Amino acid sequence: MDLAFTPEELAFRDEVRAWVHTNLPKDISDKVHAAQRLSRDDMQRWARILGKKGWLGYGWPKQFGGPGWTAVQKHLFEEECALAGAPRIVPFGPVMVAPVIMAFGNAGQQQRFLPGIASGEVWWSQGYSEPGSGSDLASLKTRAERKGDKYIVNGQKTWTTLGQYGEWIFCLVRTSTEGKPQTGISFLLIDMKSPGVTVRPIKLLDGECEVNEVWFDNVEVPAENLIGEENKGWTYAKHLLSHERTNIADVNRAKRELEGLKRIAKTEGVWEDVRFRDEIAKLEVDIVALEMLVLRVLSAEKSGKNSLDIAGLLKIRGSEIQQRYTELMMQAAGPFALPFIFEAMEAGWQGNFPGGVVANAPLAANYFNMRKTTIYGGSNEVQRNIVSQTVLG
Amino acid sequence: MDFDFSEDQAQLRDAVRKWVDKGYDFERRRSIVNAGGFDRDAYNELAELGLSGLYVSEDHGGLGMGPVEAMVVMEELGRGIVLEPLAQTLITSAVLQTHAPAELQASWLPRIAGGEAIVVLAHQERGARHHLDRCKAEAKEAGGQWTVSGTKSIVPVGDVADAFIVPALAGGQMTLFLVERAAAGVKAEGYVTQDGSRAAEVAFSNSPAQLITQNGLTALQEAADIGSACICAEGVGVMDKTLAITAEYMNTRKQFGVPIASFQALRHRLADMKMQLELARSMSYYASLKLKTPEAERRQAMARARVQLGNAMRFVGQSAVQLHGGIGVTDEYIVSHYFKKLTQLEMTFGDTLHHLGEVSNRMQDTAGVFA
Secondary structure, three states: OEOOOOHHHHHHHHHHHHHHHHHOOHHHHHHHHOOOOOOHHHHHHHHHHHHHHOOOOOOOOHHHOOOOOOHHHHHHHHHHHHHHOOOOOOOHHHHHHHHHHHHHOOHHHHHHHHHHHHHOOOOEEEEOOEOOEOOOHHHOOOEEEEEOOEEEEEEEEOOOOOHHHOOEEEEEEEOOOOOOHHHHEEEEEEEOOOOOEEEEEEOOOOOOOOEEEEEEEEEEEEHHHEEOOOOOHHHHHHHHHHHOOHHHOOHHHHHHHHHHHHHHHHHOOOOOOHHHHHHHHHHHHHHHHHHHHHHHHHHHHHHOOOOOOOHHHHHHHHHHHHHHHHHHHHHHHHHHHOOOOHHHHOOOOOOOOOOOOHHHOOHHHHHHHHHHHHOOOOOHHHHHHHHHHHHHO | OEOOOOHHHHHHHHHHHHHHHHHOOHHHHHHHHHOOOOOHHHHHHHHHOOHHHOOOOHHHOOOOOOHHHHHHHHHHHHHOOOOOOHHHHHHHHHHHHHHOOHHHHHHHHHHHHHOOOOEEEOOOOOOOOOOOOOOOOEEEEEOOEEEEEEEEEEEEOOOOOOEEEEEEEEOOEEEEEEEEOOOOOEEEEEEEOOOOOEEEEEEEEEEEEEEEEOOHHHHHHHHHHHHHHHHHHHHHHHHHHHHHHHHHHHHHOEEOOEEHHHOHHHHHHHHHHHHHHHHHHHHHHHHHHOOOOOHHHHHHHHHHHHHHHHHHHHHHHHHHHHHHHHHHHOOOOOHHHHHHHHHHHHOOOOOHHHHHHHHHHHOOOOOOOOO
């Protein structure tokens, strides 16, 4: 047992730190640290920089052009990016669909789709949820009917994150209504420029349009865009869910945001208030405990000796912590978090923010935005069902 | 970064677990509680496994092991809610080994390692609460002989132990002494505590004492931190078993014609218990792995760990009783005893609010496992 990283791992971290320091554009990291709005260009600019270095697909094995890093190296990379104020890598391409294409796609699909994902050139979206299919995802109804060498897709997806920017979308579609709901689902890649695809942004409680509805009206999709076998899509989707385990906890970003919370508490004069400060202390303990939990998972993956199947715990705890730090940030600013001035969340805004501290402008919006974290990716209640099953056997 | 246990550590765990399962079942434990909360035979069995000498160097007849081995042992003892105070032996042997003069070490450490002598920490005073630097007991030196006067409370197995490590003020400075229970002026009145283990009020009246160290506060803080790491590990063992007992009960107890494990409200409570257990286990590792770091780092780590452990122990204990329903509040059934153990652990060597204050006061701009 040893808490310290190995000298090789520390050297790796230094290399990543130096590279990120040199290559992460300052205007982008300034926005991230200040929790200001990121544009499509901001996100894609950073993706392309990573792509050029070969690090956008940082979880990929070497055979597909990835760096072939260990679980610990991946964690250290995520940590350095988070602490430096890099935007989160938009996961739908490199983290979510790419591993499915690698595992279940054919050679032609791999050659066609992976390079555009690795370079950050092609923006992918995820088409899973539907208006009638949230936690009960397998009840999804969007139909794909085989007609010759094409599928004709009809239906509606929703909560498609950043789908307004999407160029391609990977969808779970119904190809059969026989048997169990899970066995009639297929995994289909759809060009969002296809005729019949309509995207409508959904305005959320924070005023932003982070998610979308996506309609498919007789959309023709070449049959060669089917991943693996027809009606096996549910299996592939489950593989995807189990693929990246520790990063759902997002503990590295939580560490960065805890620093931000402390800065805000000092600026707003509540750092010396014992009652408020103790709430920060509780959060600090929660974050350290979550980090230790993540490190235990990494260690288990590294040694392969014992498996630690606690992805559900990481999701629940990580999301609760994300909500908590945004809540405390807002409470630290108190009444000065209340003015809702949309433009003030934009970098470079020159107006007068009430109270004079423009850094307070996005705090309430971020608090509202983070309510999603305990809902998406399998709601925390669904996660608790899964966790209890592992305990009850 | 590696959280796997070595072969030796796994064997140590197996040996202690075997003893707990076969040699310390619930009926034996109950009879020990009824007989006053301590059994010398049981303690001797721990000593025969070498555990009383776990921290004692091989030169003094011990195993010379470290915090991770101690953690493994305390987890297993926690699983069996063992009453005999091995944690006290770990604490006092470490303090003597680090701070006591050579002759004092030579006369006590081999006997501690062999199980012939039990030495416990007698530091708790009325009014000091969780503050280690508050002490009213006083020490005087005359003709090369120290004597200690004062009263210490809730001293583990205080009317059975062979000697005490006693903090006392010598010329206003906190100093640690070793006082034998058989020494003149020592009066110990024993009782059982809420978890069924034994403790005593121990009064010292001009009792002959041997100087351990004049660097008393530093040594006492170390002692408390070793104690905290023990509490974390023991708590993990207690909670681990509590969760297993509760899951088994939920699978077998039927209401409305079905196992109560089928009810989502109960399942979610169980999932939350599992969450607290795994966070606590993580922080117990953290505590033990930080035990040998410089004082500021160690203190911060212990406080963080104790906040997590305290919240977890309270939640898991209370939830286990709740999920059992009526049987959970009986003395006859095992789970209430696990609950009481968890309750007592939280209130030993500082409670959760105290440790939260420590975390709060020590906060820096950055925070994490390595900061």
